Amino acid sequence: MRPERSNPKSASAVTDQGRRNFLKGLLAFWALPATAKAQGLLRSPVKVNHLRPPGAVPEEIFPGKCIRCGRCAEICPYHSIKILDIRHGVYAGTPLINVEEIPCYLCMKCVEVCPTGTLRRVRQEEVRMGVAVINRRQCITWRGVALCRTCYNVCPFKEKAIHLDQLRPVVDEKYCTGCGLCVHGCPMNPKAINIEPVYAFEQEENAQETRP
Amino acid sequence: MPKRRAHKYARLRFTVQFLAFLVILVNPFLNYYLRFNFVQGWYQSLGVGKLWFVSPLEGMESILVSKTVYLPLLIGMFPPVLLALFLGRVFCGWICPIHFLSEVEDRLLRLFGVKYHRDYLRLPRRIFWFALIGEVVLSMILGAPIFVFLSPPGLVGREIMRAVFFHTLALEGVIILIVLGLNLVTRRFFCRYFCPLGALLAFIGGRRRLVVRRDWEKCKECGLCDQACPLGLYPSRDEGESYYCWNCGGCVDVCYRGALRFTWRD
Numbered sequence: 003m004r005p006e007r008s009n010p011k012s013a014s015a016v017t018d019q020g021r022r023n024f025l026k027g028l029l030a031f032w033a034l035p036a037t038a039k040a041q042g043l044l045r046s047p048v049k050v051n052h053l054r055p056p057g058a059v060p061e062e063i064f065p066g067k068c069i070r071c072g073r074c075a076e077i078c079p080y081h082s083i084k085i086l087d088i089r090h091g092v093y094a095g096t097p098l099i100n101v102e103e104i105p106c107y108l109c110m111k112c113v114e115v116c117p118t119g120t121l122r123r124v125r126q127e128e129v130r131m132g133v134a135v136i137n138r139r140q141c142i143t144w145r146g147v148a149l150c151r152t153c154y155n156v157c158p159f160k161e162k163a164i165h166l167d168q169l170r171p172v173v174d175e176k177y178c179t180g181c182g183l184c185v186h187g188c189p190m191n192p193k194a195i196n197i198e199p200v201y202a203f204e205q206e207e208n209a210q211e212t213r214p
Numbered sequence: 215m216p217k218r219r220a221h222k223y224a225r226l227r228f229t230v231q232f233l234a235f236l237v238i239l240v241n242p243f244l245n246y247y248l249r250f251n252f253v254q255g256w257y258q259s260l261g262v263g264k265l266w267f268v269s270p271l272e273g274m275e276s277i278l279v280s281k282t283v284y285l286p287l288l289i290g291m292f293p294p295v296l297l298a299l300f301l302g303r304v305f306c307g308w309i310c311p312i313h314f315l316s317e318v319e320d321r322l323l324r325l326f327g328v329k330y331h332r333d334y335l336r337l338p339r340r341i342f343w344f345a346l347i348g349e350v351v352l353s354m355i356l357g358a359p360i361f362v363f364l365s366p367p368g369l370v371g372r373e374i375m376r377a378v379f380f381h382t383l384a385l386e387g388v389i390i391l392i393v394l395g396l397n398l399v400t401r402r403f404f405c406r407y408f409c410p411l412g413a414l415l416a417f418i419g420g421r422r423r424l425v426v427r428r429d430w431e432k433c434k435e436c437g438l439c440d441q442a443c444p445l446g447l448y449p450s451r452d453e454g455e456s457y458y459c460w461n462c463g464g465c466v467d468v469c470y471r472g473a474l475r476f477t478w479r480d
Contacts, residue, residue, distance in 0.1 A: 044358075059280075065358040066279035069272040070368065071259035072375050076245045085376060087384035092358035094386060095372060117259045117268050118276050119284030 043091025048202045051185055051193075053099050055083055056106060056129040057113045057122040061202045067120040070095030074112035074121060082106050099131070101182025101197055106131065108158060108181050127159065132180030132197040134164070134173045141194035143170050153184035153195050171195075223463030227307070231314040238311060238371045242378035256371025257311065258362065259290065266290035270298070270418070271411045272368070275359035278350065295418055302419030306405060306412045307460035311370040312390070313405065316397050316444075333400040333446050337407050339458060346413035361410050366393045401444045405460075416457045424461055425479050426454030432473035439465035439474055449474055 046061045048054060055074050059067055074097050075083040082104040088094045099106050108129060113121045134153070138144040143151065154171050157164040162177040164184065173195075180197045188195050237253065237260075244250040254261040259268045268290035277283055297304065306313060353359045362368065366389055373387045396403035405412055426449055439449040442464045447453040449465040454474065466474045 063280045063282070067276050067282070068362070069258055069268070069276050069359070070362045070372070071255050071268075071272075072372055073255045073259060073261060075379060076242065076254055076375060077251050079249060081379065084380065085372070087376075088363075088386040092356065092360075092363070094384075095363035115254065115261060117261070117266050117290050118273070118287050119282075120276075 045091075046202075047086055047090050047093050047096075047098055048199045050196050050198055051101050051182065053101060053106075053131040053180060053182065053197060053199050054202060055097050055099060055112045055121055056108065056110060056131060056179075056181075057116075057124040058131070058202070059120055059122065060204055064120060064202075065092050065096060067118055068096050069118050071117060072097075073115045073117070077111045077115050079109060079111065080104055080107050083112060099182070101185045102193065103186075105182035105186040107183070108179065127177070127179065129179040129181065130201045131182070132199040132201065133175045133178050134180065134182075134184050134195050135198050136171060136173060136195045137193075140190055140192065141171070142190065144194075150189065152187040152189060156183045156187040158183060221467050223467050227462060228317060230308050231310075231317060234309040235311050235314045239374055242375045246378050256368065256375070257305075257309065258365070258368040258371065267293055269368075269411065270294050271414045272359070272362050272365075274414070275350065275353050275362060279353055279357060279359050294415075298415045298418040298422070300419075300422060301424045301461060302422035303412060303415045303458075303460035304424075305415055306409070307462035310367050310405075312366045312393060313402070315370070315390070315394060316402060316405075319394055319397055320401075331398075335400050335403070336446060339407070341407045342409075342413045342416065342458070345408045346410045346417070349410040364389060365411060366390050366404065366409075367411065401446070406445050406458075412460070416460075420457045423478050424476060426459060426461065426463070426465060426474055427477040427479075428452055428454065429473045429475070432471045434471060434473075436471075438468045438470070442468040455479070 046064075048061055054061075054064065055078075058064060070085075072085050072095070075081075075085050082099045083097045084100065086093055086096050086098055090096075097112070108126050110126055110129075113123050136144065136153075141150075142148045149169060151166060151169070151171060154160060154164045154166055158181060159177050159179065162174060163179065164171050164173055166172070180199070180201075182197050184195045185193050185197055238256040241253055241256070245254065252263055257269060258272050259266065261267075266286065266289070268287055270291045273287050273291040276287065294305065349361055353361070364386065369387060369390055373383055373390070376382060376384055393404040400406070428449060433450065435450055437450055440447075443449060444462065444464055445458060445460065447456065447458055453459065454465060461476070463476065466476060
């Protein structure tokens with residue numbers, strides 16, 4: 003019977019515990035920013051005015067379906083479509099349109115070349131990249147400062163997607179394709195009209211309902 | 215003994231590889247500056263007029279991850295699969311831009327006097343299959359295909375396109391440099407052990423018709439072919455008929471006895 007022998011054992015157990023805690027802390031210290039960063043890498047690059055090309059499937063399956071062949075960007079005659087790089091994590095290589103820089107002119111060429119069906123073959127008026135939303139506090143016409151109607155003038159579905167109500171522009175989301183021509187044309191800074199990618203984050207069933 | 219034609223296949227192969235590389239090198243310029251869109255894309259998806267080719271692994275990943283089937287995608291995957299079924303991994307050996315760049319690297323090294331180096335690191339060849347399975351499973355877990363944006367063959371095309379279209383290169387292009395750098399350790403290190411696309415094509419082409427067959431009556435077992443094989447196979451032990459061979463014809467070239475030759479397997 004040697005009780006003193008258990009003492010060094012427990013002492014080592016104590017230091018082990020300490021070391022364990024220290025390592026745990028270290029791990030947490032390292033892992034927290036890493037996970038935060040990883041979430042950034044898994045976050046969709048689609049946001050206001052940053053949209054997928056016409057006919058795109060919902061963001062939920064977009065990165066899985068797209069094979070990053072870049073053919074949509076190659077065929078785009080206006081060079082609206084940009085290809086993302088590795089800073090966007092798993093979304094690297096996917097196409098994105100920044101409508102503030104170059105909007106989509108709805109020529110529908112990208113839809114024809116997409117080999118995976120990620121860009122569905124929809125008709126021009128069926129495109130739903132998003133919905134234009136007018137910020138009435140920013141818009142000079144709505145503020146009553148001036149009579150600007152650039153968004154109305156450039157809209158490819160004039161009188162349908164954007165019409166004038168007492169000379170002030172109003173968007174009808176039933177017809178708005180989200181092409182972003184109005185955003186591109188808006189003279190205000192920051193823009194008084196923006197495309198919200200509302201359809202990109204819908205569930206698949208709903209998306210198919212709204213898009214025949 | 216028939217007169218030996220030196221480097222018959224090497225020259226033919228290099229020409230084919232060069233032309234294949236030229237396609238993805240010139241196309242972005244044609245697309246961007248001349249708006250000539252007849253030929254389009256690179257070896258992830260190549261469009262010639264209305265004809266589409268889709269790389270089988272990329273297409274498979276797209277189907278598996280999104281869990282939806284799109285018929286034109288399947289049809290686009292069909293010609294490459296058919297090619298692999300009959301001729302094996304000839305895409306790797308004769309078309310793949312990574313193999314082309316590796317060949318250019320080899321030729322440059324030879325120019326600087328590095329004749330032949332042995333493979334410093336050899337791994338078990340079965341890693342190849344685990345690379346394929348692991349990559350597909352990981353893609354399905356993540357819900358995003360990995361090979362489609364990190365594949366070296368695809369990256370070559372994407373980097374060229376990015377350079378032409380956006381006048382910039384992306385960081386992931388470093389992967390190409392790493393793959394080429396690993397060639398200095400072991401020839402075609404990535405192609406040999408880690409390329410999931412190569413593994414898929416090898417799997418499809420396992421029962422291929424075109425093989426390198428050894429005539430054991432002519433063979434003197436000198437081992438020149440074993441030295442020549444960029445994949446580290448042993449044609450002298452009939453590994454030219456194995457799953458891994460990519461039919462590049464390197465061994466056929468060096469066999470001065472004419473014991474190795476391409477044959478149609480019945």
